[in-house]
Amino acid sequence: MRAVAARDRAAGIDGLSLTEMPYPHAAENDVIVRVHAAGFIAGELDWPGTWVDRAGHDRAASVPGHGVSGVVAELGYGTTGLTVGQRVFGLTDRCRNGSLAEYVAEEARNLAPLPADVDHTVAAALPISGLTAWQGRFDHGRLTTGQTALIHGAAGAVGSVAVQLAREAGARVARRPRPAAAGRPAQAHRRRRTDAGRSAGGVHSRPAHPRQDDHSRHGSPMRRPS
Numbered sequence: 156m157r158a159v160a161a162r163d164r165a166a167g168i169d170g171l172s173l174t175e176m177p178y179p180h181a182a183e184n185d186v187i188v189r190v191h192a193a194g195f196i197a198g199e200l201d202w203p204g205t206w207v208d209r210a211g212h213d214r215a216a217s218v219p220g221h222g223v224s225g226v227v228a229e230l231g232y233g234t235t236g237l238t239v240g241q242r243v244f245g246l247t248d249r250c251r252n253g254s255l256a257e258y259v260a261e262e263a264r265n266l267a268p269l270p271a272d273v274d275h276t277v278a279a280a281l282p283i284s285g286l287t288a289w290q291g292r293f294d295h296g297r298l299t300t301g302q303t304a305l306i307h308g309a310a311g312a313v314g315s316v317a318v319q320l321a322r323e324a325g326a327r328v329a330r331r332p333r334p335a336a337a338g339r340p341a342q343a344h345r346r347r348r349t350d351a352g353r354s355a356g357g358v359h360s361r362p363a364h365p366r367q368d369d370h371s372r373h374g375s376p377m378r379r380p381s
Contacts, residue, residue: 186262302327
């Protein structure tokens with residue numbers, strides 16, 4: 156299958172290349188997803204899990220991309236809750252090959268059904284930004300109804316989701332745009348779209364670069380405030 160692989164940590168984004176990779180294996184409780192859209196942030200290339208597995212073994216060339224949206228192509232042994240042909244989206248494991256490929260293997264618990272009226276490209280951009288916003292508002296900030304949330308960078312990927320979550324929780328929202336960062340290049344959230352039957356997808360830039368937070372522990376992207 157075709158995939159975008161990272162081979163040289165020092166090269167950064169310039170070290171990414173389109174190549175042929177083996178079709179992923181569906182382990183127990185895994186799902187193989189045929190990727191329609193993938194979410195990627197440049198910061199992934201600095202994450203330890205991009206370059207070594209949990210046992211400390213080198214895993215270059217690795218496939219980055221940790222937001223995914225697509226269709227279930229195959230179920231691993233014991234996998235329940237999802238069906239072949241179902242539209243799904245979610246967050247891939249940081250220590251396994253990611254979503255910048257035609258197919259990706261992921262644990263079923265890290266995926267959620269994708270509503271029919273949500274586009275794949277929108278869904279793929281949500282998991283990292285959405286979970287970062289959720290954890291900041293609720294897991295760490297303990298935001299509740301009636302409180303006021305001050306959200307910095309409210310027009311960005313994380314900030315725009317944080318505004319919506321805070322309002323949904325019944326909080327008042329005070330928004331502050333991110334000041335221009337003089338003297339340093341803008342960071343970008345890049346999303347690669349891969350359509351079945353086409354040679355490759357386009358790469359688009361989105362304004363945001365959320366840091367790797369404890370969203371890497373894969374909380375559910377479908378939770379709502381209690």
